[in-house]
Every structure is written in structure tokens, then in C-alpha cells.
Amino acid sequence: xxxxxAERKTDIGPPHYEKFLPPVVKANYGKxxxxxxxxxxxxxxxxESGDKLYTVRAGTPRLLSIQTIxxxxxxxxxxxxxxxxxxxxHNIEFLLTDPDKVxxxxxxxxxxxxxxxxxxxxxxxxxxxxxxxHCHSAATDASxxxxxxxxxxxxxxxxxxxxxxxxxxxxxxxxxxGAVHCSDIAILGIHRRPPKVDQEKLSKICEIPTxxxxxxxxxxxxxxxxxxxxxxxxxxxxxFCGNCYTVCPAMPLSNALNDGVxxxxxxxxxxxxxxxxxxxxxxPYLPNNPPRWPEVVAAVxxxxxxxxxxxxxxxxxxxxIERIGWPRFFQxxxxxxxxxxxxxxxxxxxxxxxxxxxxx
Amino acid sequence: MGDENKPSQTPKxxxxxxxxxxxxxxEIKRAATKSPMARDLLGVLELSYEEKVGHWKHGGIVGxxxxxxxxxxxxxxVPEKFPNVAHFHTLRVNQxxxxxxxxxxxxxxxDLWERHGSGLTNxxxxxxxxxxxxxxxxELESTFADLTKAGFDLGGSGSDVRTPSCCVGxxxxxxxxxxxxxxxxxxxxxxxxxxHRPAFPYKFKFKASGCPNDCVAAIARADLSIIGTWRDEIQxxxxxxKEYTENGIDIQADVCERCPSQCMSWNxxxxxxxxxxxxxxxxxxxxxxxxxxxxxxxxxxxxxGSKAPIVQGAMLSSVLVPFMKMEPPYTELKExxxxxxxxxxxxxxxxxxxxxxxQRVGLGNFLEAIGLEPKPEMVAHPRENPYVFxxxxxxxxxxxxxxxxx
Ligand code: SF4
Ligand code: SF4
Ligand code: SF4
Ligand code: SF4
Numbered sequence: 001x002x003x004x005x006a007e008r009k010t011d012i013g014p015p016h017y018e019k020f021l022p023p024v025v026k027a028n029y030g031k032x033x034x035x036x037x038x039x040x041x042x043x044x045x046x047x048e049s050g051d052k053l054y055t056v057r058a059g060t061p062r063l064l065s066i067q068t069i070x071x072x073x074x075x076x077x078x079x080x081x082x083x084x085x086x087x088x089x090h091n092i093e094f095l096l097t098d099p100d101k102v103x104x105x106x107x108x109x110x111x112x113x114x115x116x117x118x119x120x121x122x123x124x125x126x127x128x129x130x131x132x133x134h135c136h137s138a139a140t141d142a143s144x145x146x147x148x149x150x151x152x153x154x155x156x157x158x159x160x161x162x163x164x165x166x167x168x169x170x171x172x173x174x175x176x177x178g179a180v181h182c183s184d185i186a187i188l189g190i191h192r193r194p195p196k197v198d199q200e201k202l203s204k205i206c207e208i209p210t211x212x213x214x215x216x217x218x219x220x221x222x223x224x225x226x227x228x229x230x231x232x233x234x235x236x237x238x239x240f241c242g243n244c245y246t247v248c249p250a251m252p253l254s255n256a257l258n259d260g261v262x263x264x265x266x267x268x269x270x271x272x273x274x275x276x277x278x279x280x281x282x283x284p285y286l287p288n289n290p291p292r293w294p295e296v297v298a299a300v301x302x303x304x305x306x307x308x309x310x311x312x313x314x315x316x317x318x319x320x321i322e323r324i325g326w327p328r329f330f331q332x333x334x335x336x337x338x339x340x341x342x343x344x345x346x347x348x349x350x351x352x353x354x355x356x357x358x359x360x
Numbered sequence: 361m362g363d364e365n366k367p368s369q370t371p372k373x374x375x376x377x378x379x380x381x382x383x384x385x386x387e388i389k390r391a392a393t394k395s396p397m398a399r400d401l402l403g404v405l406e407l408s409y410e411e412k413v414g415h416w417k418h419g420g421i422v423g424x425x426x427x428x429x430x431x432x433x434x435x436x437x438v439p440e441k442f443p444n445v446a447h448f449h450t451l452r453v454n455q456x457x458x459x460x461x462x463x464x465x466x467x468x469x470x471d472l473w474e475r476h477g478s479g480l481t482n483x484x485x486x487x488x489x490x491x492x493x494x495x496x497x498x499e500l501e502s503t504f505a506d507l508t509k510a511g512f513d514l515g516g517s518g519s520d521v522r523t524p525s526c527c528v529g530x531x532x533x534x535x536x537x538x539x540x541x542x543x544x545x546x547x548x549x550x551x552x553x554x555x556h557r558p559a560f561p562y563k564f565k566f567k568a569s570g571c572p573n574d575c576v577a578a579i580a581r582a583d584l585s586i587i588g589t590w591r592d593e594i595q596x597x598x599x600x601x602k603e604y605t606e607n608g609i610d611i612q613a614d615v616c617e618r619c620p621s622q623c624m625s626w627n628x629x630x631x632x633x634x635x636x637x638x639x640x641x642x643x644x645x646x647x648x649x650x651x652x653x654x655x656x657x658x659x660x661x662x663x664x665g666s667k668a669p670i671v672q673g674a675m676l677s678s679v680l681v682p683f684m685k686m687e688p689p690y691t692e693l694k695e696x697x698x699x700x701x702x703x704x705x706x707x708x709x710x711x712x713x714x715x716x717x718x719q720r721v722g723l724g725n726f727l728e729a730i731g732l733e734p735k736p737e738m739v740a741h742p743r744e745n746p747y748v749f750x751x752x753x754x755x756x757x758x759x760x761x762x763x764x765x766x
Contacts, residue, residue, distance in 0.1 A: 008425070008505070008508070010426055010508070010556070011556060012511070013454065013545075013548055013552055014455060014513060015456050015512060017456045017458055017460055017531075017541045020461050020462050021531060022460075025460075029530055029531060030536070032530070032533065034534055034649045035534065035649055045533075045534070053532065061381075061383060061384040062482050062484075063387050063480060063482055063493070065388070065391040065398070065481075066470035067393075067479070068390060069467075069470050070470055073466055076463050084463065084466075085458065085459045085460045086459040086461075086483050087459070087528075088525070088576050088577070090482075095532075113386075115382070127486070131414070132405055132409075132413075132414045132415070133493075134434060134494070136414065136416040136418050136434070137414075138414045141405075141408065144409070147376050148376070150381035151380055154380050154381050171668075174669050175669075175670050176668035176674075177485075177668075179580045179581045181580065182579075182580040210710070214671070214711070216672055216673075241669065241670060243671050247711070249417065254413045255413070256413045259412065267580075269577040269578075270574055271573070271639075271640070271641045272641050272642045272643045273619075273620050273643045274620065275620075276574070276580065278676070288412045290409040291375040291409055314618055346672075
């Protein structure tokens with residue numbers, strides 16, 4: 001085995017980034033002076049040397065066929081000397097030195113269905129996950145909801161008229177691949193039925209101590225059933241995190257009748273003004289209603305609109321809510337406040353209102 | 361799909377081809393013109409849309425020889441109906457730092473993925489990798505061979521160092537306080553073994569942001585978050601301020617009053633910043649990039665421990681080193697990380713992220729074990745409870761007794 005491994009190339013790591021930097025970037029690396037936003041989706045960076053770099057940013061569905069990647073490469077060959085990049089939010093960026101090519105590129109992108117925008121006080125593309133396309137633990141789909149929400153909110157991608165940036169994200173289960181827990185608005189897939197233990201399978205494919213130890217609330221107990229070592233779930237203690245299922249496939253949680261989506265608001269990762277914050281629960285449950293999840297789209301749109309109307313300049317969702325207070329947030333958005341909104345996990349007491357500072 | 365006269369097999373998904381936002385269904389259909397896998401993916405997805413549940417099973421162990429990570433195994437639970445996606449494994453391919461490409465490189469990936477897989481990708485996955493979505497077990501080795509031929513390698517998965525990622529940094533951003541691309545490439549190469557051969561209690565992620573705007577969400581998504589900062593004075597170009605006032609910025613209201621430290625004053629002509637109180641939040645610089653720039657003594661804050669909820673609840677990273685110079689070969693940081701990985705590998709429980717480990721053993725004990733001094737910058741405030749642990753205490757010495765005996 002060892003000699004065959006040696007024959008193969010391994011551990012070469014990623015290509016060195018320098019190979020992929022446009023000449024203008026190489027020449028001005030670390031020597032950029034300032035930037036301006038020329039129009040939605042178009043940035044100009046000006047270097048100490050006076051060189052200018054134009055960036056045209058467009059939204060993508062993140063899930064891309066090789067046919068579309070080649071099409072985008074063709075555009076990059078024509079307009080940006082064969083260089084392009086992607087952002088952490090799945091936008092594509094073309095890097096141009098010739099300002100005269102900016103307009104024609106925007107027309108090409110728009111006609112081919114790639115909206116240009118996502119800069120400054122806008123909604124950028126949604127960070128999201130795999131959902132029913134590829135994941136075993138999904139409580140909802142990812143791409144379908146993202147498509148439906150962005151179809152509705154695309155106007156805010158293509159303009160910059162919001163009070164501040166608005167970062168939307170979606171994760172299809174509590175594993176949260178993607179920083180949804182610190183987003184202005186996060187859509188999170190949730191299970192609501194405890195795992196159903198497949199006794200036959202479990203004793204064959206899972207290690208009982210591992211399964212028992214996997215549960216953060218100690219809801220899983222070893223049990224002997226019909227002479228077989230297996231486990232049982234104390235259902236009142238289960239909060240549907242899915243950790244047991246991750247370590248043991250014989251504990252499935254997915255269930256069409258109970259799975260759905262929750263909505264979280266007011267998180268941020270940037271340190272600008274307010275320190276980074278977690279998103280907090282706004283809506284505990286909305287049904288899975290494919291293909292367009294109208295309830296989810298309407299809920300997100302409502303929150304965006306109330307915030308956009310009410311927030312002051314530069315106020316991110318969480319900063320706005322902190323100013324007006326949570327009672328007003330629920331009042332203004334018309335979202336009912338329920339028992340589920342009150343934390344009951346560790347350190348829950350720290351989230352209670354421990355003063356008489358109440359706006360009336 | 362298929363015969364034009366037949367009714368569509370995917371009426372629900374077809375709905376998602378409508379509307380102005382680019383459609384992932386169109387992408388799958390595009391790939392399906394060539395790939396039977398993509399065709400069956402469409403079928404299995406339509407089934408999920410009808411039934412409102414997923415149809416994928418756990419992967420088990422699949423991968424390429426000599427690697428323990430980089431491939432996510434996936435099998436369909438309805439292989440009889442959709443045999444072409446009976447296996448649908450994903451490869452994570454380590455992206456170039458900053459996600460810059462030349463088109464040749466992307467085309468090479470498209471070509472090899474046309475030969476070996478579904479023709480579907482994610483640009484990019486949540487950790488930052490290029491995701492090649494869906495292939496069969498027997499294709500993995502040959503895909504890997506073609507990938508390395510094209511100059512690419514697999515990224516991380518499972519309990520290993522996950523593919524590090526970074527913001528655009530000095531390549532295009534005037535605010536980068538260190539070279540995020542160089543740093544990311546450097547540690548990716550430094551940790552190749554740890555990245556490809558899982559041997560930790562759980563995953564370990566690095567994310568590098570060049571300034572406190574934290575464009576790659578390092579503070580929320582990385583076990584080790586390296587966030588650029590400065591510690592001298594914000595550079596001010598008084599003349600450029602004028603331009604902003606003329607272009608509708610109200611410096612008093614929009615900048616000074618929004619400063620979290622309340623350390624700025626504006627008299628209509630001159631802006632003053634009491635830098636000793638500035639918390640380096642970036643707001644004023646974001647608002648007026650032409651007039652204000654980070655200081656010149658630059659480095660990074662090193663933070664540790666953020667993660668999503670699984671298992672013990674979500675966490676943000678917290679300060680480990682308030683300021684560190686970030687220059688190649690990053691020896692100080694590598695040494696620190698080495699100590700952290702050793703300790704956590706040794707004492708962490710299975711599926712315990714380093715943040716959870718620190719919560720369990722206590723930050724104080726953790727610092728002691730890795731040889732860092734406790735600093736007030738590491739906490740929001742000192743403890744509020746009096747339940748303090750001391751490892752040792754004094755006993756009265758039996759001095760008097762020994763004297764009489766002597
Ligand atoms: S968030 Fe959960 S369901 Fe979605 S891709 Fe990640 S692990 Fe899978
Ligand atoms: S889903 Fe989570 S809480 Fe419920 S039994 Fe499994 S591990 Fe425990
Ligand atoms: S994190 Fe800071 S340095 Fe990096 S791209 Fe964002 S604004 Fe620029
Ligand atoms: S960086 Fe933030 S804290 Fe510092 S002066 Fe500017 S606004 Fe104030």
C-alpha cells in the first residue's frame with residue numbers, strides 16, 4: 001500500500017492564489033487606497049498608484065452546472081481578461097480594468113439571468129446549505145426556499161436603499177452549515193418529532209454508549225428489548241437537535257408531518273458599531289410548503305419591510321430591535337410571542353428581563 | 361427532460377424555474393442534458409418536494425486512498441427508482457485563497473467533472489471549498505487523480521482541520537490589516553496532514569478576516585478566528601472629509617453619534633478621534649473610506665471557539681490573544697495552535713469542539729495548559745459568582761512542635 005501511495009500525488013494543497021490574481025491586483029496588492037460604489041453591484045477600488053479596478057458583482061444560485069460555469073468563464077474571457085472570483089456569499093465577481101466594459105458586461109449578465117447587485121445597503125445572496133439535494137439530516141430544502149425568498153426580495157439586491165446591510169441565511173437543520181446563527185434574518189429547518197429508534201438496525205450498526213453520550217439533554221437510555229441491546233428515547237426530554245441521528249443512522253428524525261422552518265432575527269458578525277450578536281427566535285415554526293414556501297416568504301418579507309421602514313440609517317436588524325425593544329418588534333411585525341420564544345436550555349435565566357426597564 | 365410531448369415529470373420543481381432570481385432547477389436541468397445522474401437527481405428531488413422529506417442516507421466511509429477526509433459519502437434511499445444516484449458522493453476541493461480563479465482552472469475542473477461526476481457543483485460550500493456534487497464510489501480515485509493533475513487537492517471533512525478560508529484581503533481591500541491570502545495558503549500547507557487525515561475529537565476550522573468587518577464570519581464560524589486590527593491612530597485625511605459632507609454625509613449624526621466608543625468629535629471643519637478609546641469597530645472607516653483608514657501598526661486579534669449549535673449550543677469566538685503581529689512564517693501563531701491542538705486532541709471528548717472543551721475545563725485552566733497569561737481583554741467582565749477554585753491551600757506549619765523537640 002505504502003509504495004502505491006507514494007506514486008500518487010497527495011497533499012499538494014490548493015493552487016497558489018498568486019497564479020489567479022489579475023495583473024492589476026498583483027501590481028497593487030496591499031496598496032489599495034479607497035473604494036467607491038459606482039452603482040449597485042459595481043465597485044471601483046483605487047490604488048495608491050492611481051490604478052483602478054472595477055468589480056461587477058452578480059448573484060448566482062450557488063448550485064451551478066458545469067455548462068453555466070463555462071458560460072461565466074466565457075464572459076470573464078471577454079470582459080475581464082480571464083479572471084474572476086467568488087465571494088463568501090456565493091456571488092460571482094468580474095474584475096475589470098476597462099471602465100467601458102462595465103456597462104456591456106452588466107447587460108450580458110442581466111440578459112443571461114444573473115442579477116447585478118448585492119453591494120452596500122442591500123440584501124446580498126443568501127448563504128445556504130444542501131437540503132434535500134444532498135443531505136441526510138435536512139428538515140427542509142435549502143435551494144427552493146432561497147429561490148422563492150430571493151424572487152420576492154430581488155429588488156433589494158439590485159438597489160441600495162435599505163437602512164443598512166441585510167444578511168439572509170438558511171440552514172436546513174440545526175447542524176447549521178453556514179453562519180445562520182449570526183444573520184439579520186436566518187431561516188432554519190427544524191425537526192419536531194423525537195427520533196424513532198429502528199431497534200433491528202440499531203443493535204447492528206451503532207455503538208450504544210456513543211448513542212447515549214451523543215444526547216445533550218440525556219434523553220437517550222440504554223435498554224434491552226427482546227434480548228437485544230438497544231436504546232430508548234425519553235421523548236419529553238428531546239429538543240430535536242438530531243445529534244443522535246448524526247452518530248447513529250438508526251435514529252431518524254425526519255418526518256413530513258412535523259418538519260418545518262423557524263425564523264431568527266437580529267444577528268450580525270461584523271464589529272461595526274454594535275459587537276457581533278446571535279440571531280434570536282422570531283417565529284418558532286412555519287410549515288414546509290414546497291415548491292414555494294409561501295408562508296416563509298411572506299414572513300421574511302414582512303420583517304424586512306417593517307425594519308426597512310422603521311430603522312435609522314446604518315441600523316442593522318439587531319441594532320434596530322435593541323433600540324425599539326423586543327415588545328415593539330413583536331408589536332410592529334404582528335408576530336405572536338409564544339412559550340417557545342422563551343429559552344429553557346442552559347443559562348436561560350440570562351435571557352430573562354432582569355430589570356424594570358420596560359417601554360410602554 | 362425527455363420527450364417534448366410527455367407531461368413534465370417534475371411539475372413542482374418546474375415552478376422554481378420561474379421568477380427573476382437565478383434558478384438552481386435550471387442548473388440541474390442543464391446538467392441533466394448530459395448527465396444521467398443529474399437527471400435522477402431531479403427525479404429524487406421532485407419526490408422530496410411531493411413527500412416533504414429528504415431521500416439521502418448516511419455515507420459510511422468512502423474516500424480516496426491515504427486520505428480520511430474530503431469526500432462526503434451519500435446514498436439514495438430509493439435506488440430502485442433512481443439508480444443513477446444510488447451513490448451520490450461529494451468531493452470537497454480546496455479552493456484557492458480568496459476564491460480568485462483564472463478561467464482555465466475553472467474549465468479544467470468542469471472538464472474533469474464532466475468525465476467523472478454529475479456535472480453539478482457548489483461555488484462554494486459553506487466552509488469555502490469547491491463542491492463537486494455527486495459521483496459513484498468507483499469514480500473517486502480517478503477524479504482525485506485528475507484533480508491533482510489540474511493542480512487541485514481535496515479539502516477537509518470529518519474530525520480534521522477543515523479547509524481554511526479568508527476574505528479578499530489585500531488583493532482588493534484597502535482595510536486588510538494583514539495578508540489574509542498569504543496566511544491562509546501558509547497554514548493550509550502547514551496543516552496538510554491534519555487536513556487530510558482526521559485525528560481530532562471533532563472538526564477544527566480556521567477563518568481569516570482582514571479587519572473587524574469580518575467578511576468571512578470568522579467570529580461565528582471558526583474554531584480559530586483571526587481578525588485583523590490595528591493599535592495606533594486611525595489615519596485621517598481632513599480634506600477628503602469635505603467631499604463627504606458635500607455628498608450628503610452628516611458627519612456628526614452618521615459617524616460621530618454612531619461611534620460605539622463616543623470618541624469622535626466634529627466641529628464642522630475638523631474631525632478628532634480620541635484613539636485611546638476607539639474599539640476599532642470600523643464604522644467610521646466604512647462610512648468614509650476615502651477620508652479614514654485603519655492605523656499603521658497592524659496585526660490581528662486571535663479568537664477561539666465559535667461554532668454552530670451542535671452539540672452544546674452555539675458559540676461566538678472569544679479573545680485569546682488581544683493583538684498579534686501577522687507576518688510570515690507566522691511562527692507565534694503556529695506554535696500557539698500546535699499547543700491547542702495537542703491539548704484538545706489529548707483531552708477533548710469525541711465530538712467536542714474546542715470551544716466546548718474550553719467551557720468544560722474552564723478558560724483559566726485552558727490558558728494555563730497552553731501557557732498563556734490571563735488578560736482582562738479576554739472577558740466581558742470578571743466572574744460574578746464566588747465559586748472560585750484554588751488547587752492548593754496552606755496548612756498551619758507545625759513549627760512550635762518541632763522547636764520543642766529540637
Ligand atoms: S444544515 Fe443540516 S441538513 Fe443542511 S446541509 Fe448542513 S447538515 Fe445537512
Ligand atoms: S434529537 Fe437530540 S435531544 Fe433528541 S434524542 Fe436525539 S440527541 Fe437527544
Ligand atoms: S474583512 Fe475587512 S479586510 Fe477583509 S474584505 Fe472585509 S472589509 Fe476588507
Ligand atoms: S472605528 Fe469605531 S470605535 Fe473607532 S472611532 Fe471609528 S466608529 Fe469609533
